[in-house]
Amino acid sequence: xxxxxxxxxxxxxxxxxxxxxxxxxxxxxxxxxxxxxxxxxxxxxxxxxxxxxxxxxxxxxxxxxxxxxxxxxxxxxxxxxxxxxxxxxxxxxxxxxxxxxxxxxxxxxxxxxxxxxxxxxxxxxxxxxxxxxxxxxxxxxxxxxxxxxxxxxxxxxxxxxxxxxxxxxxxxxxxxxxxxxxxxxxxxxxxxxxxxxxxxxxxxxxxxxxxxxxxxxxxxxxxxxxxxxxxxxxxxxxxxxxxxxxxxxxxxxxxxxxxxxxxxxxxxxxxxxxxxxxxxxxxxxxxxxxxxxxxxxxxxxxxxxxxxxxxxxxxxxxxxxxxxxxxxxxxxxxxxxxxxxxxxxxxxxxxxxxxx
Numbered sequence: 158x159x160x161x162x163x164x165x166x167x168x169x170x171x172x173x174x175x176x177x178x179x180x181x182x183x184x185x186x187x188x189x190x191x192x193x194x195x196x197x198x199x200x201x202x203x204x205x206x207x208x209x210x211x212x213x214x215x216x217x218x219x220x221x222x223x224x225x226x227x228x229x230x231x232x233x234x235x236x237x238x239x240x241x242x243x244x245x246x247x248x249x250x251x252x253x254x255x256x257x258x259x260x261x262x263x264x265x266x267x268x269x270x271x272x273x274x275x276x277x278x279x280x281x282x283x284x285x286x287x288x289x290x291x292x293x294x295x296x297x298x299x300x301x302x303x304x305x306x307x308x309x310x311x312x313x314x315x316x317x318x319x320x321x322x323x324x325x326x327x328x329x330x331x332x333x334x335x336x337x338x339x340x341x342x343x344x345x346x347x348x349x350x351x352x353x354x355x356x357x358x359x360x361x362x363x364x365x366x367x368x369x370x371x372x373x374x375x376x377x378x379x380x381x382x383x384x385x386x387x388x389x390x391x392x393x394x395x396x397x398x399x400x401x402x403x404x405x406x407x408x409x410x411x412x413x414x415x416x417x418x419x420x421x422x423x424x425x426x427x428x429x430x431x432x433x434x435x436x437x438x439x440x441x442x443x444x445x446x447x448x449x450x451x452x453x454x455x456x457x458x459x460x461x462x463x464x465x466x467x468x469x470x471x472x473x474x475x476x477x478x479x480x481x482x483x484x485x486x487x488x489x490x491x492x493x494x495x496x497x498x499x500x501x502x503x504x505x506x507x508x509x510x511x512x513x
Contacts, residue, residue, distance in 0.1 A: 179224075181233050181265050188227040196222075196232065203239050207246075208352070210392025210428030216243035231273040234260060238280050245287050246392070248432035248471055253284035272313075275304040279317055286324040294324045315344035315353055322360045331364045338364075352393065355381040359397060366400075371407040378404065392433075395424030399437050406444055414444035435464040439476045446483055454483055474504035 191199075199222060207215045219239040228236070237260065241253040260266060260277050269277065282297035298320050305313040322337035338360045345354040358381040366374035378401040385394055398421035405414040418441040425434040438461035445454035458480040465473040481496030 179259075181230055181259055184223070184233060185227055185229065188225065190228060191222065191226045191232075200235060200239070207239065207242055208390065208392070210246065210395070210425070210430050212243040212246040213429065216240050216247075219243070230260075230265060230268050231270050234269065234273045234277050238276060241280055241284055245284065246430065246432070248468070250284060250288040254281070254288050254290070257281040257284055271304050271308060272310060275301045275308075275310060275313055278304075279313060279320060283320045283323070286320065286327060289327075291324055291328050294320075298324065311344060311348060312350075315341055315348065315350065318344065319353065319357060319360060322357075326360065326364045326367070329367070331368055334364050335361055351384055351388070352390065355384040355393060355397070358384070359400065362400060362404075366404055366407065369407075371404040375401055375404040375408075391424040391427050392430065395421045395428070395430070395433060395437070397421075398424065399433065399440065402440055402444065406440070406447070409447065411444040411447035415441060415448065418444060431464055431468050432470065435461050435468070435470050435476065436472055438464065439472065439479055442483070443479055446479075446486065451483060451487060455480075458483060474500045477503055 199218075203215050203219055216239075219236045223233065223236045223240075237256055241257050244250070244253040244256070257277065257280060260269070261281060266274060266277070278297045278301035282294045282301065285291070285294035285297065298317060301313070302317050302321075304310070305317055318337045318341040322334045322341060325331075325334040325337065338357050341357040341360070342354065345351075345357055358377045362374040362377035362381065365371075365377065378397055382394065382397050382401075385397070398417045402414040402417040402421065405411070405417065418437055421437045422434065422441065425437055438457050442454045442458035442461060445451070445457060458476065461476040462473070462480055464470070465476045470476070477496050477500035481493045481500060484490075484493035484496060
């Protein structure tokens, strides 16, 4: 079975749902350009919706704008970036790489402004990190960092340091990851960016949790939640409350885990986010098992498996495994064996390691 019964808010995905990938050069001149003021307002609206966790709406609207006008390459990068971020929020990490990839071709990249090139390298590097291609991510982020430093693009320096923190956290170099997160914290403070400040603390919190320091992880996550305060940030708050619940699970405090997961689910369900909702159901089921609430755990874990199956969730094998463990502790060995076998099959499709 999996070495960890709970799932974090990130992970690799086979990326099933994608928009058709079209050559960026072929879009130029195909129709009129969108009025610059209308475009600016549309992008701001989409960015606000993305922060609210409305990824489906953002992806569909950005794709429609992209296909309806003959946008210059720099504008295309802005729109495709929004689609890629939406894909990442949905767990469609391969899709994010796929839609950004055509802009990396020299025939396209050479025609981009330096800021757009930096933006492309940042988001393509981040997409590779989410997709597990760390060797591809680091060189792209390094190129983006050089451009941002040369041109003193402070907001991009903030995002690049967060992206570096993420990739080094995923390859388990936690001291380097924390170093980049601390740099991101400084930029966030200088810019007064409360959201990125909270995300930087969250990044460090996950690293501490993976190192086995659940108390420190909880402390940092609580601080991030305090930073968000009463601002409208349902997707971010959902991730924070879900993350803190994993810390309580590690400390064998299931009641606290349950309490925080219920908050996380309220936020995720308000956005229609199925990817993180499914993971939160699994984590809630795990805590209910630990708390001896087996009937409730069964209902919740069945929801996780059902939802995970609908969207080909990257952690479907974990959901099945957790459900199998419930059957095992209840003495239903036949059902447990069936679920564990299904979990092994799902893990093979996920191309993730399976621990015995």
